[in-house]
Amino acid sequence: MIYETIEELMIKAQAAEGKTFGEIDTTGRIKNLRSKGTLGNIIEESYFGYEINSVSKPDFENLGVELKVTPFKKNKNGTYSAKERLVLNIIDYMNEFKLTFETSSFMSKAAKMLIMLYQYEPGVEINDYQIFKAFLNEFSEEDLAVMRRDWETIVTKIRNGHAHLISEADTMYLSASTKGANKLSVRPQPCSAIEAKQRAFSLKASYMTGLIRKYLTPEHMESFSKKGELQTKSLDEILNERFKPHYGKRVDRLCTEVGIKYNPSNKSMIPHLMARLLGVKKNDINDIEEFSKANIKFKTVGREPDDSIREHMSFKKVDFGTVLNVEWEESELYQLFAEQKYLFLVFRYTENYTPKVKRIPYFEGIKLWNMPQHTIEGELYDLWMQIRKVVEDGVELIPKGKRVFNNLPGPSYNGISHLRPKASNGKDKTLLPDGQWITKQSYWLDREYIQEVLDDE
Secondary structure (H helix, E strand, O other): OOOOOHHHHHHHHHOOOOOEHHHHOOOOHHHOOOOOOHHHHHHHHHHOOOOOOOOOOOOEHHHOEEEEEEEEEEOOOOOEEEOOOEEEEEOOHHHHOOOOOOOOHHHHHHOOEEEEEEEOOOOOOHHHOEEEEEEEEOOOHHHHHHHHHHHHHHHHHHHOOOHHHOOHHHOOOEEEEEOOOOOOOEEEEOOEEEEEEOEEEEEOHHHHHHHHHHHHOHHHOEOOOOOOHHHOOOHHHHHHHHHHHHOOOEHHHHHHHHOOOOOOOOOOHHHHHHHHHOOOOOOOHHHEHHHHHHOEEEEEEEEOOOOOEOOOEEEEEOOHHHHOOOOHHHOHHHHHHHOOEEEEEEEEOOOOOOOOOOOOOEEEEEEEEOOOHHHHHHHHHHHHHHHHHHHHHOOOEEEEOOEEEEOOOOOOOOOOEEEEEOOOOOOOEEEOOOOOEEEOEEEEEOHHHHHHHHHOO
16 A cells, blocks of 8 residues: 555554554464564554565655664653664665765665554563554754764774774664674675674664653653754763863862762762753753763773772673573673763872772763773673683682682683672672572673773873
């Protein structure tokens, strides 16, 4: 069926709201759950009445509209988040580098998208999933400006013969996500003999979360950039402009200036302070639109008077239940660094460390960082493989006095990342696959590596 106008198409699309996929399916396709993209195919075939295809042109070609069916989930705090990234099209390295952003394969697919949202709920039968909302998405000028820079970042690597070094964390909203069965899914690139992983232009899950909240719960999001500012400046530039007037000030003075209590034992103090310095009211940095959409997490770094860093940097706790059951690119370690950027908030101590003596640091600066792909596929992958080997063989727990040591890769492992305990006390334990209990462990970046990152300008 041909839809003559966008209005006609949207009337049809919005009439699906509240209907289940089981009600919509007329072909029995829903029974083939092994087929990836089954739900999108059901909408294409059974609801809109056109044949499924994989051509590069938009689904509703006469209207220039691409159809995307994508899930979201409801969080424990009542907010909504995208369940996954929105994959658009495979990148043809041999052709993409010849194009402009306006003529890119991304823009041909995504300039106008009919997005149909359904809510993912664990335990609910797939045929009982409902279409929750249908809307036509056209990117704002600000978002397009960010995506243009993202596309240029990706294509510059292709032109330089570095398609094999592309990382999802290189970019803000538009990413080049891996798309293939495994690490052997590769294709040629134009400016190097090295084959590169197959990748697809995708909208990050974090960007999709921002988009979903914009349409479902707009009151939950707050922005710190001025209207139109992202069209002319990068997020990095805007952040530096906002924070620079506060560099060199002691943290307790900054707290007084923005009207919050200085309490270093309160873990939420720094997020609250940073939000206030950015001029937003939100206390959760994840509710700030620019951070949420670009998948940016913040980390604090304390530097000593001699520039050294005393402490390793902790990340999420290890889920040992998944270590042996997922592939590298689905692992939590890979996702921590391949798909996320980090805003390092750097604080400087002017007095040398003395045990039990409290010091108040000065706010020194920021650094927006993501781990380079060669490190992700090198030392980080090596760490992951070593963790798997130790867990598969059975973790050795070695009592020494009141402490219990283990043979998981620790701080001296590879100079980049390691595992070590992070628990409220010695009784805070987690179950290993072999039935042993171990003090909860977290992923950490080595302090020496963080120092190298900060010193690398």
